[in-house]
Amino acid sequence: xxxxxxxxxxxxxxxxxxxxxxxxxxxxxxxxxxxxxxxxxxxxxxxxxxxxxxxxxxxxxxxxxxxxxxxxxxxxxxxxxxxxxxxxxxxxxxxxxxxxxxxxxxxxxxxxxxxxxxxxxxxxxxxxxxxxxxxxxxxxxxxxxxxxxxxx
Amino acid sequence: xxxxxxxxxxxxxxxxxxxxxxxxxxxxxxxxxxxxxxxxxxxxxxxxxxxxxxxxxxxxxxxxxxxxxxxxxxxxxxxxxxxxxxxxxxxxxxxxxxxxxxxxxxxxxxxxxxxxxxxxxxxxxxxxxxxxxxxxxxxxxxxxxxxxxxxxxxxxxxxxxxxxxxxxxxxxxxxxxxxxxxxxxxxxxxxxxxxxx
Numbered sequence: 001x002x003x004x005x006x007x008x009x010x011x012x013x014x015x016x017x018x019x020x021x022x023x024x025x026x027x028x029x030x031x032x033x034x035x036x037x038x039x040x041x042x043x044x045x046x047x048x049x050x051x052x053x054x055x056x057x058x059x060x061x062x063x064x065x066x067x068x069x070x071x072x073x074x075x076x077x078x079x080x081x082x083x084x085x086x087x088x089x090x091x092x093x094x095x096x097x098x099x100x101x102x103x104x105x106x107x108x109x110x111x112x113x114x115x116x117x118x119x120x121x122x123x124x125x126x127x128x129x130x131x132x133x134x135x136x137x138x139x140x141x142x143x144x145x146x147x148x149x150x151x152x
Numbered sequence: 153x154x155x156x157x158x159x160x161x162x163x164x165x166x167x168x169x170x171x172x173x174x175x176x177x178x179x180x181x182x183x184x185x186x187x188x189x190x191x192x193x194x195x196x197x198x199x200x201x202x203x204x205x206x207x208x209x210x211x212x213x214x215x216x217x218x219x220x221x222x223x224x225x226x227x228x229x230x231x232x233x234x235x236x237x238x239x240x241x242x243x244x245x246x247x248x249x250x251x252x253x254x255x256x257x258x259x260x261x262x263x264x265x266x267x268x269x270x271x272x273x274x275x276x277x278x279x280x281x282x283x284x285x286x287x288x289x290x291x292x293x294x295x296x297x298x299x300x301x302x303x304x305x306x307x308x309x310x311x312x313x314x315x316x317x318x319x320x321x322x323x324x325x326x327x328x329x330x331x332x333x334x335x336x337x338x339x340x341x342x343x344x345x346x347x348x349x
Contacts (some may be wrong), residue, residue, distance in 0.1 A: 006177060013200075036338075045239065071205075076207065076210065077206045077207070077210050078217040079215060079216060079219070080219055080220065081215075081219045084223075090234065120197075120201040120244060121244065122198070122200060122201055122202065122242065123207065125239070125242070126207075126210075126211065126239050126345075129235040129236070129238070129239055133220065133228070133231065133235060133347055135234050136224070136228045136231060137220070137228060140223075140224060140225060140228060141223075
């Protein structure tokens with residue numbers, strides 16, 4: 001397969017992922033976690049059966065990687081206020097107790113393994129720093145709901 | 153007899169000079185290759201990871217500080233400033249390191265690959281000097297007064313870095329023509345230029 005043809009297939013598959021899958025996931029944070037979850041921890045390769053059957057496993061992998069990088073950039077460039085709102089909505093939709101969520105995210109920092117493989121270390125550390133602060137604010141909102149924007 | 157000794161001495165001296173010269177040529181070729189790779193990586197890192205305007209804007213966004221001040225406790229605000237200071241110091245430190253790599257390339261090797269006129273070379277030397285000075289000053293300001301204390305200085309620094317990147321890009325253009333450039337970084341695509349912070 002020529003590299004140009006393959007690139008076009010990857011773009012088509014990525015568009016497919018954006019429309020059919022990511023379009024139904026409301027926030028960049030949720031999309032980020034979802035896309036990271038399609039990646040194998042050991043190989044770093046992304047898997048999506050439906051997409052692979054329509055295109056090929058290799059094209060599906062690259063399309064998901066492209067989408068992952070795109071969502072990563074969105075998260076990186078969003079304001080702290082936006083990130084806090086996304087985190088609160090994510091906790092609400094995850095059906096976990098907010099306290100448990102905060103405890104786990106603070107303790108094992110699962111977002112560290114959710115960044116794209118080729119993310120540069122500086123931008124990754126910047127995102128982690130924003131996550132830490134956002135978590136602290138979410139925790140404070142939980143402790144005193146009066147300060148929460150949802151309560152306002 | 154004396155003449156024979158003199159000729160032999162001159163011959164030995166000539167061979168020794170040739171030997172030293174040949175060794176220097178070999179070292180220089182390796183050194184040039186290292187400098188080229190290092191300069192290309194520095195340029196990719198600056199343009200792709202450190203200087204995209206959206207990223208710089210985000211790091212120094214005052215709106216984040218205002219938001220944390222309005223909703224967070226005093227402890228959270230302090231933690232936020234601490235985190236951003238650390239990010240800002242790391243950022244300026246990395247920019248400085250990559251600029252030093254580029255300067256090394258320009259001062260030693262770039263004239264072999266790009267025809268820079270004297271005016272451009274002098275301008276570039278001044279840009280390097282002012283940028284490195286600005287990096288040091290920003291490090292001090294971030295350390296003493298926090299990451300949000302010098303937005304204009306950050307903006308000017310990004311502008312100067314953009315000029316240096318553009319000239320370096322021209323000097324390294326032959327690498328792109330032969331397809332030897334590294335793959336673009338994650339955040340590539342944004343040419344560093346003026347940025348409002």
